[in-house]
Amino acid sequence: MRKFLALMTATMLSMTLLSGCGNAADEGQADSSDAATGEAMETPVDIGIIQLTEHPALDAAREGFVQALEEAGYTDGDKVNIEVQNAQGDQSNLQTISQKFVSDGKDLILAIATPAAQAIAAETKDIPILVTAVTDPAASGLCDSNEVPGGNLSGTSDLTPVKEQIDLLTKILPDAKKVTVMYCSGEENSAIQADMAEEAAKAKGLEVERKTVTSTNDVAQVTESVIGTCDAIYIPTDNVLASSMPLVSSITNPAGVPVIVGEQGMLEGGGLASVTISYTDLGKTTGEMAVKLIEGADISTMPIGYAPNPELMINTDTIADLGITIPADIEASATKVTTTSTDEAQ
Secondary structure (H helix, E strand, C coil), rough: HHHHHHHHHHHHHHHHHHHHHHHHHHHHHCCCCCCCCCEEEECCCEEEEEEECCHHHHHHHHHHHHHHHCCCCCCCCEEEEEEECCCCCCCCHHHHHHHHHHHHHCCCCEECCCCHHHHHCCCCCCCEEEEEEEEECCCCCCCCCCCCCCEEEEEEECCHHEEEEEEEEHHHHHCCCCCEEECCCHHHHHHHHHHHHHHHHHCCCEEEEEEECCCCCHHHHHHHHHCCCCEEEEEEHHHHHHHHHHHEEEEEECCCCCEECCHHHHCCCCCCCCEEEEHHHHHHHHHHHHHHHCCCCHHHCCEEEECCCEEEEEEEEHHHHHHHCCHHHHHHHHHEEEECCCCCCC
């Protein structure tokens, strides 16, 4: 009798557990469907954005990326969940953020600027990674080639028209004999552009001196060291110097030294002129690539994209500060901007 009662008790307990599992399964099904219509609900795509630091170009690339997603119907909080993390220029922060995104199991990661791309690429070979504001992904060791990346990473290059920028320098300053190319020694993209600028400048008969900074801490010292030694300065799309352009221009403009820069944000920081890409458009191009990935494209065969339609721009405030005359054809065709950021200089 005792054995029978024990058997009955065990049987009833098993039935109770099975009933509980059935209810849990039913509840799980309810969670994945709309209660009103009974239609299956899509799980939002989980996107992580890791950005090296804040400055107008990188911010514009991020905003363009999100805009392209929204235009395709992927709104944050609806079909996608977007988490943005800014490393504030700190390499250890980049590694921490990268490890967090991987452990969180992000479905897609956007890396803005080369150090951010290198940090996340070192942490995962499985999660699709899109990069932007990276001059040459292949040369930076991020993919097999820019034409056929071959792994889990693709994106867009912010390679600017360096030769055209040097041509612009010689048109605005026809009497220039010596140019200083200034960039951060720790940024591979900047070194690539510095090589291109030196080659283009020498082809124009200019003498070239290269000066490097290691961080924002020595920007003022290095800038002051070239005053009186050159006729003009060229600065490529360098993250450290982009964030420090108001400080640079607060030294160069009173000294009468023109600075040709790599992009619009640096121009608005006090540079003289540029043939510049749009980082908003660059980000939008990257966002369009993200949409293709979400909808099933293969990232390994997705070629690196480039920003369309570089634009000639001049800073009218800096022209007035320097007291120079811009050639009439450049004046007529250029987009005019003014200096908008002075916080670094104060």
